[in-house]
Amino acid sequence: METTKISTDEVTYVANLARLIFAEEETERFASQLNAILRYMDTLQEVDTTGVEPMTHAIAQKNAFRTDAVGESLPVKTALANAPEARGNCFQVPKVIE
Amino acid sequence: MEYEPVIGLEVHAQLLTDAKIFCGCSTKFGAAPNSHTCPICLGMPGVLPVLNKKVVEFMMKMALATNCRLNRGCLFARKNYFYPDLPKGYQISQYAQPPAEHGWVEVEIAGGKKRIGITRIHMEEDAGKLMHDEFSPVSRVDLNRTGVPLIEIVSEPDIRGAEEAAAYLRRLHETLVYLEICDGNMEEGSFRCDANVSLRPKGSETFGTRAELKNMNSFRNVQRALEYEIKRQQYLLEGGGSVVQETRLWDDTAGVSHPMRGKEEAHDYRYFPDPDLVPVVIDDAWVEAVRQTLPELPLERRERFVRDYQIPAYDAGVLTASRQLADYYEEVVRLSAEPKLASNWVMGEILRFLNEDKKEIRACPITPAALAELISLIKEGQISGKMAKEVVDQMYRTGAAPGAIIKEKGLVQITDEAALSATIAAVIAANPGQLAQYRAGKEKVFGFFVGQVMKATQGKANPQLINDLLKKMLAG
Incomplete structure (x- = not known):
């Protein structure tokens, strides 16, 4: 039998954190898809990782830095070009505080 | 029952770099909204943040100045939450493997000194600024501050009262300013503080339920807000009630705090390592190189002034309030060899002039050399103390040397x-x-x-x- 890795309640919870609202049918569909992905990840558990440092990055590079130098910023108009709403050089959003 | 407050503080200090932490946009305060933004700090897809090296060095300075252990490696993580001040949907911060841990600072409290532990210091990016419209249901977002570098300094829950908290904050603040890594401006938000407060029966070892306090933008407000919070929890507990774990906002005008609404849901940040940023490795050579650049810190300097210049602790405190002021004073001492007179003149006339004009010492028209010359003239009896006051006034207003002013006004003391x-x-x-x-x-x-x-x-x-x-x- 296939184990359940993520419940529909958990999907609803994570959706809520991401400000997403799903219909019941969607919640079930995503739960099933996420379960499939997570089960696939189980394959990794078959590898013996005893004594192996957890990997945090795909490439071995360390200490990639930029110098503290000011470069060019975007023109405000360009910065706001994708904003669904803008006003007075600002992005405008539904009020986020009561 | 007697209760004991247990307080831990989280301080966010904006670092004085020219450019942001992961891109080349300027960090300058007060620019037109959204004029300091680029694809990286706007969180456009496909961009690559790269860490500003100076941010690491500034963090290391503060870590060394607060006796922290610098870890060899550290990682950046994504702290996920959705709020309009954060265009990416996550803040780049550090979580597991912070760069600095296990530090402490010493504060002066009634009846002696006390060590306050520092749990950790880490680097992160600041979020944008929200302005809420008073008349319509909208908020406006300025992302200039997004990506301005911060260090977060987390204290151990070692603080036992509002005054102690204020003393700890002052120590951090003066250290940051001395290190010249933060301008310390609380009104502009360069130095911010949140507090975790709980009460427990005196003698108990376990912690009570804590409330988190935000929005305290001055030392005075921190102290008032903490005093209020301690009383509030005490009334609750004495009345048989219990403290609710919540975030509360301090209202300065009303002198009370309110539970925060709107933003708060049970936060679940789902931190994970940021794949865009490679690990930072800090080796001993780098630590030593940064250690070499550390200036004498305010507390040490204060003690040295008392010891070497034989001035009262209070005077030493005033004179070391800023690094520039202490440098100024020491230069006058070096040139005049009169530590006591120098202290009197700097603390008296010079600071009075500057306070009246709301000026910093670096903008003082009287150079240390000019003040030292004036002191020498008094010492030699060429002018009286009374004349000197007149002369110093002229010096401040015109920037002229004391000798020239004395000659011009014919102020030479008759000693014949x-x-x-x-x-x-x-x-x-x-x-x-x-x-x-x-x-x-x-x-x-x-x-x-x-x-x-x-x-x-x-x-x-x-x-x-x-x-x-x-x-x-x-x-x-």
């Missing part, structure tokens, strides 16, 4: 005994009535003669010399 004797003889001759009174034993008349001589010499005579000569000559 023969010349002064002649003036005194004339004054005595002109006032035979007062002379008779004095000789009859009415000693108060002496003051009258001093006044007359001062007037005749336009205040230029050395007061001590007047006194000596007058006594002799009046006696006949």
Whole structure:
């Protein structure tokens, strides 16, 4: 039998954190898809990782830095070009505080 | 039952870099909204943040100054939450493997010194600024601050009262400013503080339920907010109630705090390592190189001033309030070799002028050399203390050297005994009535003669010399 890795309640919870609202049918569909992905990840558990440092990055590079130098910023108009709403050089959003 | 407050503080300090932490946009405060943004700090897809090296160095300075252990490696993580001040949907911060841990600072409290532990210091990016419209249901977002570098300094829950909290904050603040890595401006949000507060029965080892306090933008507000919070929890507990774990916002005008609404849901940040940023490795050589750049810290400097210059602890505290002021004072001492006089003049006239004009010491028109020259002139008796006050006033207003002002105003103190004797003889001759009174034993008349001589010499005579000569000559 296939184990359940993520419940529909958990999907609803994570959706809520991401400000997403799903219909019941969607919640079930995503739960099933996420379960499939997570089960696939189980394959990794078959590898013996005893004594192996957890990997945090795909490439071995360390200490990639930029110098503290000011470069060019975007023109405000360009910065706001994708904003669904803008006003007075600002992005405008539904009020986020009561 | 007697309760004991347990307080831990989280301080966010904006770092004084020119550019943001992961891109080349300027960090300058007060620019037109969204004029300091680029695809990286706007969180456009496909961009690559790269860490500003100076941010690491500034973090290391603070870590060393607060006795932290610098870990060899550290990682950046994504702290996920959705809020309009954060265009990416996550803040780049550090979580597991912070760069600095296990530090402490010493604070002066009633009855001695106390060590407050520092749990960790880490680097992160600041979020944008929200402005809520008063009349319509919208908020406006300015992302200039997004990506401005911050260090977060987390204390151990070692703080036992509002005053102690204020002392700890002042210590952090002056250290950051001394290190010249943060401008410390609380009004502009360069130095921010959140507090975790709980109460427990005195003697208990376990912690009570805590409330988190935000929005305290001055030392005074932190102290007031904490005093309020301690009382609030005490009333709750004494009344048989319990403290709810929540975030509360301090309302400065009303002098109360309210539970925060709107933003708060049970936060679940789902931190994970940021794949865009490679690990930072800090080796011993780098730590040593940064250690070499550390200035003398305020507490050490204060103690050295008391020891070497023999000035009171209070004076040393005032003079070391900023690194520039302490440098100024020390330069005057070096040039005049008069630590006490230098302290009197800097703390008296100089700070008074600057306070009146709301100026910083670096904008003071009187150079340390000019002040040292003035002190030498007083010491040599060329001018009296009274004249010096007049001279220093001119120096401040015109930036001229004391010697030039004295010459121009003809302020040279008369120290020539023969010349002064002649003036005194004339004054005595002109006032035979007062002379008779004095000789009859009415000693108060002496003051009258001093006044007359001062007037005749336009205040230029050395007061001590007047006194000596007058006594002799009046006696006949």
